[in-house]
Amino acid sequence: SAVISQKPSRDICQRGTSLTIQCQVDSQVTMMFWYRQQPGQSLTLIATANQGSEATYESGFVIDKFPISRPNLTFSTLTVSNMSPEDSSIYLCSVPGTADEQFFGPGTRLTVL
Amino acid sequence: SQQGEEDPQALSIQEGENATMNCSYKTSINNLQWYRQNSGRGLVHLILIRSNEREKHSGRLRVTLDTSKKSSSLLITASRAADTASYFCATVASGYSTLTFGKGTMLLVSP
Numbered sequence: 001s002a003v004i005s006q007k008p009s010r011d012i013c014q015r016g017t018s019l020t021i022q023c024q025v026d027s028q029v030t031m032m033f034w035y036r037q038q039p040g041q042s043l044t045l046i047a048t049a050n051q052g053s054e055a056t057y058e059s060g061f062v063i064d065k066f067p068i069s070r071p072n073l074t075f076s077t078l079t080v081s082n083m084s085p086e087d088s089s090i091y092l093c094s095v096p097g098t099a100d101e102q103f104f105g106p107g108t109r110l111t112v113l
Numbered sequence: 114s115q116q117g118e119e120d121p122q123a124l125s126i127q128e129g130e131n132a133t134m135n136c137s138y139k140t141s142i143n144n145l146q147w148y149r150q151n152s153g154r155g156l157v158h159l160i161l162i163r164s165n166e167r168e169k170h171s172g173r174l175r176v177t178l179d180t181s182k183k184s185s186s187l188l189i190t191a192s193r194a195a196d197t198a199s200y201f202c203a204t205v206a207s208g209y210s211t212l213t214f215g216k217g218t219m220l221l222v223s224p
Contacts, residue, residue, distance in 0.1 A: 043201070100161060
């Protein structure tokens, strides 16, 4: 199984600012996924990040709001731009395993005031 | 996109009892998975069952899948306080590689 770390683990931000979340994996992976989990809700896929290509965004999510970088096979960042209180969520990255399962990072808990 | 529905939304039991959670989904799937999340932290993969399987066991976990009813159940036997967590089902639709999560069941196991 992959070991995934995320930075920061939590943050409190002012509306209108941006936060970049880092995701580091201990092995090389082709795909990485970014999810949002709003308070008391389930996980929603934001985008799939492939190394060397543009991220693929799900319906309801746009690159201007959630730009993603994937500079190499072990690292990705998700930026939450021009934040509002509605962006307060846990953001998680994940990578696929060998049998269709996914391994998740510990999450970044974001509060926007 | 499909979204799983789970019931119950919350379940409270005593240690030693069994806990059963159900999940329904809407479209054809390649597989269905169950994950556990402790206190808003990262998710842990528990078990995966493929569309051609009907039942699967892993330790104290038993998962069933009924593709005709588009439903699955997760049974945790002899529950422990450490099983207290939120449990999510997630499906991989046929022809896709991404997960679609259900709404989850919050399980509280009291000592």
